[in-house]
Amino acid sequence: MGSISIKRNGSMRNFDLSYLDWAKAQAANTANSGNTDIGDLIFTRENCLCEGTLNTSNIPEGATNKFYIFKSNNFPNSLIQGYTPKDEQRGGRVLYFGAFQEYGDNINDFFPEAPADDRPPSNYTIDVTNPEEFKWWGRLGNASSYYGPVYKTGNNVPEIYLNYNALGYFETMAGCTFGASMDMLGGNNFGVTAGIQIHSYGPYQYLNDNAGRTPTLTGNQAYGGKPWGPQYDGQQIIPYPSNEVAYNAYTRSLRDWSIFADDVAIADIGDDITAEFVATAIDNVLYAGLAACRWEGNHIAEIQVTLLPAWFWGRESMELDWDFDTPDIDDSWFGPTVQPDAGADGSYQYTQLPANDNSLPAENIYSHMTNGIGGTRVYMCNSGAITDIIRCFWEDNDLSDKEKTRMNQGIIAVHQLPHPLVGTQYGSDMSYLSLADKSVKLSSGSMARIINPLNSGTLGTFSNGLAAILDCYLDYEPYTTVSLFLPFAGTIQIPASQCIGGSITVKYYGDCTTGDIVYEIKCVAGKRVKDANGSPLVNHYYVSGNCAIQIPITGITNGFQQRLSSTLGAVGSGLSVAAGVALTIAGDPVHGIPLAAGGAAGFWASSYSALEPNKTIITGGALGGSLSGIGQKQVILKVTRPKKAYDKNWLVLGGIRSELDATLDKFSTEYSTTMTRVKFVNVNTINATNTEKDEIQKLLMGGVYL
């Protein structure tokens, strides 16, 4: 037996429920005997909401994919509702859950129960293989945006159900207006029951209807679908949406409410349904969960819910006064700062690359080398093979100096790569190596020929640090700047408008023959920066670098590597790579030596200087070349954002921008303001002379102390 204490603010915590007797609970449930005490789970009175992981390792196989922890037999009053991972993860290690309480209840006795699966076999909970997506926690009062993960289903999925807290929680304060929107892309003719639910978990915490703002529900609602609307269900938590939609409930103060669309058929892919709503929290520290979404039918594509920050909805009042030193604000307030290109018809469209991420050429442009054309071949080897080569120069007395010199000529370049760009091995490891006209036995090392020197991979996608925290022009340049350090290539600046609120994905394309790397940076803009089709703008950037560490065992200057490196630099510049390689092979532009067919010796001799050590050292701020081994190998994203702080004295004496409408008494008693400067006031309600009223107005607008 053990106990659990969950704090009010519910930061991520780990809880071990392994002591709970799940088998006992399951047996009791099978016998339909109601709840069974399977262990102590003690909550303190301050418990309100939590999110964490539970050790569910002893939940028996097949027990359930959902469990409840009740305070009584009354289901709606359950305090914890959680879901184990989907079937293949059952018995696993993590569980996400939410806990809440009813105010005033005795919360000292709660019993975990593991009921049988009460949903049809076709149901399953959403995949939680990526728990990071569920760490969705923040204060909307701080004007942040939280984007829910995009849930996608394949074709012919009969039903998907996102559990209560799959979309996360948020907390806010009294007077904080917040909103949420849901975008749902559909497929062909399916019925859907989906929506957003807001549940307030704290004591006496209600949502206000925020009169004057009605939910905005758009999209194709054809095929006899019922309308969207808010739904109110009193004190109950609503695990599933009702089929009834009550518009009039929206005028009430709501504790738990939701908007849902029932049986809405979406005609075709691209017919989005978008639902938005706003609400205002009445009390401080409202804990609310953005919860259930459920749809059923075929071919649904994806659904995403976005929490909108508090003052996003208050922007109208913010636009009243732009007369001080703010940047020029125009339509780009909600749009991109990137400049669109004018179309032929006068409309504007953003220049955008094709959606194909693999936009770099896929063909093997180096086949001339790996296949021996040009007289060379590329090998991957370990240090033992290098030792074998060196040893034949210095220890093999059967070779004459002339033979050793010729062999030395055969070493074009040797370099080390601090990354896995070794290419594709051709055949098995070799026993002998051909060097000039001699063979070198590989006695202590391994070596293999490379048939394809190209390599590529994705280093990752980053979005967490790119959230539109301020959710206004301050999220973009020049106030917010984004830079990306790419190993072996250096630092590049990325326009904030092209990634804030979105994501950055970094891929690399490498060539082991030179160590050259081309990075492809895909920037997906946030929701405010869209292309002509209304989708988030996507931009690609290409940056080149080099990570080869030259090993000076060869007797020639490494002209080959230099020329080939410069040629490959054209990749990043968007030039014709194939043409560049052709020029290099056709002749030596530096020394003017033509390359005849099979004339490899002449070609390489052009850059040969006998018995000179390799002196090619590449340095620079990119930490590439010879610094590759000791430099930073991680991609580093840096986001510089403005952050405001208020001078304490000025706060008292001069005040900060308010734009709030209220009685002065409210400012004095509730807002505890000191200095107050009025912008608009009508003093005619005061029974005073005109001279007195004029002076009152003048004083108020000049600033008074309440």
Next chain:
Amino acid sequence: MTLVPYQCSCDPRTVNKSKYLHKTIDGNSIAFKNYEPLDDLNGYILMDTVPDSTNYIKINSIDGRDRYYFITSRERQNAGILKVNLHEDVLMTFRTEIKKLDVVVDRAGSTTKVQSDIPDSRPTKQYSLTSEYTFSNLYDDFYFGDPTGVNRFDYIAILSGRGTI
């Protein structure tokens, strides 16, 4: 008509000065040439009724309400008579009505109940905060995580020799 002399110790822009008014002496005599206009009075009063520390006066029940005045000037006359000029403190006189006014506030000395995200050119200290995020170090993971596979090869050699032509 009763005069109450005070020493006022707060900013004149303070609406409710009650806790900043310190009575200097109870007055019982006042004489003005006239009471118009109400917001700018001048007249003669006994010097005894307004000690030197007095800079503020409340006159009870003048034109139907208690009114508060700043002493803007005082000049000694003969026989203990003081000539004073008074300017009405409309904020204090009408403080109750003022508190009930519905207003749009331009600036206020609060950080919690104002829309602090509105751009402000006034002395807010705005500075930059740089956050740094890293991708997982896939390079090293690949390199060291595959000792038996293709990544066991540390080096790349480009060679020319018999068999490569």
